[in-house]
Amino acid sequence: MESSGRPGQNMAGDHGGGDMEFGPEHDQLRQVIRQLVEREINPYVDAWEEARRLPAHELFKKFGEVGAFGLEYDAAYGGGGVDHSFTVVVAEEIGRVDAGGVSTTLSVQAAMATPALARFGSDELKRNYLEPALTGDMVCSVAVSEAGAGSDVASISTRARREGGDWVINGRKMWITNGAQADWICLLARTSDEGGYRGMSLILVPTAVHGFSVGRTIEKMGNYCSDTAELVLDDVRVPVSHTIGEVGHGFQMQMAQFQDERLYISYMAAAGARRALERTIEYLQVREAFGKPLIANQYLQYTLAEAVAEVELLQGFLHHTAEKVVRGENVTREATIAKLKVGRLTRMVGDLCVQYHGGMGYAEEAWPARYARDSRLTAIAGGADEVMLRVLSLMEGMNKR
Ligand SMILES: Cc1cc2nc3c(=O)[nH]c(=O)nc-3n(C[C@H](O)[C@H](O)[C@H](O)COP(=O)(O)OP(=O)(O)OC[C@H]3O[C@@H](n4cnc5c(N)ncnc54)[C@H](O)[C@@H]3O)c2cc1C
Structure with missing residues (x-):
């Protein structure tokens, strides 16, 4: 497949401007x-x-x-x-x-x-x-976070020690999506004593090795069907040839990988928010109160219109960012802004959808409750909103430390 370069002909449900051209x-x-x-x-x-x-x-x-x-x-x-x-x-x-x-x-x-x-x-x-x-024959996970180190990736403690041609790995990873079903994990571990962001490596660890186990799966407030596991590595031995890229460059490679993650999360969550708003507008067109459809209330129209506008702005920004990716430009700043804004926006949209569905918004039998609790994760995983603000404030030269 190649981009046709023709003007966008978006399907229904995919709104947003930007300079991305869909053919x-x-x-x-x-x-x-x-x-x-x-x-x-x-x-x-x-x-x-x-x-x-x-x-x-x-x-x-x-x-x-x-x-x-x-x-x-x-x-x-x-x-x-x-x-x-x-x-x-x-x-x-x-x-x-x-x-x-x-x-x-x-x-x-x-x-x-x-x-x-x-x-x-x-x-x-x-x-x-x-x-x-x-x-799709193998399922994989990325294992960075630990119980004591989530936002502050540089403080992870999982360690891989070299013994001949092998890494011997010890540590625990927390919050690992797909962790209970994964065939391999992309693991961030310390491979030297340098400390901080230095001396880390990315190591591909097959899960069918001696010493690897799933400690537990974690019950969460949402995203129920996605398994989230604590993983235990107890003298796990893998060949040094399982290092991804250069030994000692794991932190930098993971930061780049986070950028892919943040963009993907933003594309998904913005489209999900758009759909949630469409579904809410459809519901309000049929649900009646005080002798007329609820959507006839200007207050509801305006708040929903404003939310649609915010989602559309974000999608425009995302498509503009994606175009820069296609051109091979650096989008660290854009990925950070997008992840921050989409985290904020989905919280607002989730709450709006619950509120405008009334009792049904709070009921398990309708979709808004699940949407609100699932989408809440967007502002936490892949770097919390505050971590995005930290990166941005550093980029703006506000915090030199
Ligand atoms: C469902 C789920 C799935 C996940 N999947 C994965 C996965 O597959 N792989 C993986 O490696 N990790 C995964 N994570 C972990 C996730 O990336 C971390 O939870 C997240 O980065 C936050 O880290 P933490 O939980 O340790 O929070 P902490 O680092 O303890 O931070 C707590 C809160 O403090 C605030 N905060 C943090 N730093 C700052 C700061 N500098 N300034 C101001 N405020 C700050 C933020 O509000 C933050 O939410 C997952 C998490 C969840 C909940």
Whole structure:
């Protein structure tokens, strides 16, 4: 697939301006993913939510078959070999799924655990682990956070000590999405005593090795069907050849990988917010009170119109950012701003949807309650709002320390 370069012909539901141009091939891809979501996901999400788990291998295989993972990665390893604009399309469609937990699990495979491997991994690692992840035959996770270190990545303590040709790894990782089902994890560990952000490496750890175990899965306020695990590494031994990129450059590679993550989260969450607003407007058109549809109240019209405007501005900014990615420009600043704003916006939209559905907004049998609690994660995972503000204030020269 290649971008046609023709003016955008967006499908219904995909609004937003910006200078991103979507052509017929984007529309075709959007249609494929939307149908997959409607056929293979939405009918099952209630059961997955109740089970607190979705069948990751079964589901990822279906996404792998339509080439939804690794769209920008090298075709020699099963990637799509296309530009970033196609990633935007898939992320936006995944963001419209009826349960945020599904979007979360899919996005880890697509844009959080695999970018560093695709960019810096050896041929052998890419053949053995990237390719099967892109076909959906293997499930993967990114394991950075620890109980004592989330926002402050430089303070992680998981350690890999070199013994001959092996790393011997000890530590615990916390909050790991897909952790209970993963076949391999992209692990950030200390490989020297330098401390701080120095001396860390990214290591690909297959989960079927001696000493690796799932300590527990964590019950959460939302994203029920996405398993979130605490992982234990107790004298886990993997070859040093499982290092992704250069030894000692893990922190920098992970920071770059976070950027992919933050953009993907932003594409998904903005599209999800747009859909939530559309569904709320539809509901208010049929729900009557005081002898007329609720939507006839100007107060509701205006607050919803303003929320639509905010989402559209954000999507425009995101498409503009994606265009910069396509041109190979640095978008650290834009990814930070987008992640901050989308975290704030989804909190506001989630609350609005619950409020305007009244009692039904608070009921488990309707969608707004799930949307509000699932989307709440956007402002925390992948770097909390305050961490985005920290990065921005550093970029603005406000805090030199
Ligand atoms: C459902 C879920 C899935 C996750 N999936 C993964 C995963 O797959 N892999 C992974 O590695 N991690 C994952 N995480 C971890 C996530 O990235 C961290 O929770 C997040 O980065 C925040 O870290 P923390 O929880 O340690 O909060 P803390 O670092 O303890 O921060 C707590 C709060 O303090 C505030 N804060 C932090 N720093 C600053 C600052 N400098 N200035 C002002 N305020 C500040 C923020 O409000 C922040 O929310 C997941 C988390 C959740 C909840």
